[in-house]
Amino acid sequence: MSERLTARAAIAAVTTEFEEFTASAAPGPDTVGDGPLSWAGYADSLARAAARTGEAESVVHGLASVDGMRCVLVSFEFGFLGGSLGRCTGDRLEAAYEAARTSGLPLVSLIATGGSRMQEGMVALTQLHRVARASARLRAAGPAQLAVLRDPTTGGGWATLGAGADVILALPGAQVGFAGSRVRPVDADPHAYTAEGQLAAGQIDAVVPRAELPRTVAGWLRALRADGSRAPEPAPVPDALCATDLPVTGWDAVRQARSPSRPRAEAYLDAYFDQLLPLSGDRCGGTDPGLRCGFGRRDGRTIAYVAQCGTATRPAGYRTAARVIRLADRLGVPVLTLIDTPGAANDAEAERAGAGAAIADAFAAIAGAGVPVTTLVIGEGGSGGALALASPGNTHVTRDSYFSVIAPELAAAILKRGPDEVRATADQLRLRPQDLVELGIARSVVGPRPSRG
Numbered sequence: 001m002s003e004r005l006t007a008r009a010a011i012a013a014v015t016t017e018f019e020e021f022t023a024s025a026a027p028g029p030d031t032v033g034d035g036p037l038s039w040a041g042y043a044d045s046l047a048r049a050a051a052r053t054g055e056a057e058s059v060v061h062g063l064a065s066v067d068g069m070r071c072v073l074v075s076f077e078f079g080f081l082g083g084s085l086g087r088c089t090g091d092r093l094e095a096a097y098e099a100a101r102t103s104g105l106p107l108v109s110l111i112a113t114g115g116s117r118m119q120e121g122m123v124a125l126t127q128l129h130r131v132a133r134a135s136a137r138l139r140a141a142g143p144a145q146l147a148v149l150r151d152p153t154t155g156g157g158w159a160t161l162g163a164g165a166d167v168i169l170a171l172p173g174a175q176v177g178f179a180g181s182r183v184r185p186v187d188a189d190p191h192a193y194t195a196e197g198q199l200a201a202g203q204i205d206a207v208v209p210r211a212e213l214p215r216t217v218a219g220w221l222r223a224l225r226a227d228g229s230r231a232p233e234p235a236p237v238p239d240a241l242c243a244t245d246l247p248v249t250g251w252d253a254v255r256q257a258r259s260p261s262r263p264r265a266e267a268y269l270d271a272y273f274d275q276l277l278p279l280s281g282d283r284c285g286g287t288d289p290g291l292r293c294g295f296g297r298r299d300g301r302t303i304a305y306v307a308q309c310g311t312a313t314r315p316a317g318y319r320t321a322a323r324v325i326r327l328a329d330r331l332g333v334p335v336l337t338l339i340d341t342p343g344a345a346n347d348a349e350a351e352r353a354g355a356g357a358a359i360a361d362a363f364a365a366i367a368g369a370g371v372p373v374t375t376l377v378i379g380e381g382g383s384g385g386a387l388a389l390a391s392p393g394n395t396h397v398t399r400d401s402y403f404s405v406i407a408p409e410l411a412a413a414i415l416k417r418g419p420d421e422v423r424a425t426a427d428q429l430r431l432r433p434q435d436l437v438e439l440g441i442a443r444s445v446v447g448p449r450p451s452r453g
Contacts, residue, residue, distance in 0.1 A: 004151055006053070007060045007077035010110045014148070014214050015073065017065035021095060036087070039119040045081065053079040057088050061096040064108070067218035069225070072100040075110040076150070076157070082114035085156055089117075090127030093161070097134035106144040106221055111162050114180055115155020131160040142330060144224035148213065149195060149204065154180040166327055167220055167279065168204040169213070170195035176204070202281025202316060223277050223295040223302045224331060234372035235303045235336040238272045239449040240398040241378075246434055246445065250426030253402040253433065257380045262400050265292060265307035265338050268378060272336075273298050273305075279324055286316025286353060290341075293324045295333065304328035306389055307338035312345040313385050315358035321389055322358075322365035329369045337389045339377040342407065344385030362388040376446060377401040381431075397433040397442045404431035 011018050034042040050056055058080040064073035074096045076083040085093075100107040117124040138145065147165035149158075152175035159178055162168060170176060177184075177193035184193065191197040198204045208216050241263035247253035256262070269276060273296035281287050290311030295304050306321040321337075328335050344350070344359055366373060366389065373391040380386070381403030397403065405411075408426035412418070417425060436442040 004078060004112065006079060007055065007075040007110070007112075010112070010148075010150060011060065011064070011073065011075045013210060014108075014110065014217055015064040015066050016068070016214075018062055018073065019064075020060060020062035021092075021099070035120050036123045037119065037121045042119040045119065049080045053077050055080050057092060058083045058085070058113070059089050059092045061092050063099075063105075066108070066214060066221055069218050069221035071106045071108045071146075071221055072096050072103065073108045073110070074161075076112040078112040078114070078150075078152075081117060081119075083112045083157070084114055084117035084124070085127045085131075086117040086120045086124045087127065090130045093127070094130050094134045097131075097138050100143055101138045101141045104141070104143055106146060106224060107138060108217065108221070109145070109147045109161045109165065110150060111147055111153045111157055112150035113153060113155065113157035115157065125156070128156040128160050131156075132164070135160065135164050139330070142332075144221075144327075144331060146217065146220055146224070148208075148217065149174050149176050151175050152180065154178065163203065163283070167224070169206050169208045169216065169220075170198070170204050171210060171213075172196070172207050199280065200287070201285050202287040202320070203283060203285070205279045205281065219275065219277055219297075220295075223297060225302070232332050232334045232371050234394060235334045235374040236298075237374060237396050237444075237446055238268055238336070238338075238376050240400075240446045241267055241271060241448065242398065242400050243448045244400045246399050247402075247432050249423065250402075250408065250429060250431055250435075251423040253431055254380075254408060254426055256400040257402045259400070262379060265309045265340055265378065268338055268376075269296070269305065269307055272296070273303075279320070282316040282319035282358075283323065284316070284319060286314070286319070288314040288317030288320065290314070291317035291320060293320050295324075295328070302333050304333050304335045305338070306335065308341040308386070308389065310340045310342075310379055312343055312382075313341050313389075314345045315350055315353040315355045318344075318358035318362040318388060322361045325362075325365040325369055325373075329365075329371050332371060334371050335369065335373045337373065337375045337391065339375060339381050339386045339390055339395075339403075340379035340401075341382050341386050342380050343382030344388075359384060359388045366391065377403055377442070382407060395442050396444050396446050397436055398446050399433055401433055402431040403436050403441060404429050 145165040149170035174195040275297040278294040292307045375391040375395040377397040
């Protein structure tokens, strides 16, 4: 179990400045006394919660600064009736979202809640509609939403502020799940309801130790800062990391791209970016270790990245990539994609996981992006599984790469050719880097950065 901080201790642990908002609205007729249900003893429970915590409600909200990065911040007080959402909580949350929208600032939520407040019944539950509507309005306006999941984050708070955020961080050991600890099946796997379990299932982006939280949140606020004042410049094409010669034959191109010693996506990302802020998971229960996604900082600007790492890309990978590309598009951040895959995963598990729909979604995200997308093919460009993440008009290739409608071995098999004809088939496919430029598929063959002499 993660350490349970009070709302104000959580604020102090993350921010450098905080200015609290005043109460959002005067109490209505259903928020006084024993509440809208006339729940016996509810007024006394509220009074005890206020005396115990020093708070008037389960949420504290205001303007904050995190290492110089301004944001609107909400922090839950779990000691106030389990951080539950009631009518007045909804007032404060809606006010925070609206303040973020009108000011153009990102919203950071430090969440610790057990769900909706039972003593207010359906009045409490319908606050989730208010939060969802306010979140949608903020998303349409552009600013990012970042959630930090404390212990516990369950029920409607997880299903709105938490899971609905653009970037989801969690403290180690935090309970995270729609079902709270007292309403889960008795035989449920407890790991599934932890931050670590949700990370493995692709539902959150990172588990961050408390000591690293201020730096991590500040890094994300810096990276996700939208700039709608001008159209973004395309991401610069990375320099090639290998000085190999252009391949003579098609098979030479395939052999060079498949070489175990060829530089991979990790090396390209490390060489290109000053700082990497990874995103993980498709929010549908899956991750793809063969795909790296996120936002990076390079020479003071933010660039989103999607990088294939040489394996067959799985449906979760395409869904994660589409999520990142659409977020970048909303924030006005250019995108860099690195292509290196023998193709999309085609096993039965991939089909059950919706391979076709996931690939279609990736194509749609690239096609619909209003921000520029830059692509560099750094290894294998295997069919539609690679093309789905490639820019239609700004693709470049390295000398140790190829791009093909199909792998030459598979093409030969379909054409009923023997193994001795695979190399000739590779030539016919015109998959070499220089062929791709001549065909108009790629804009250039990229070489390594010239040495200073």
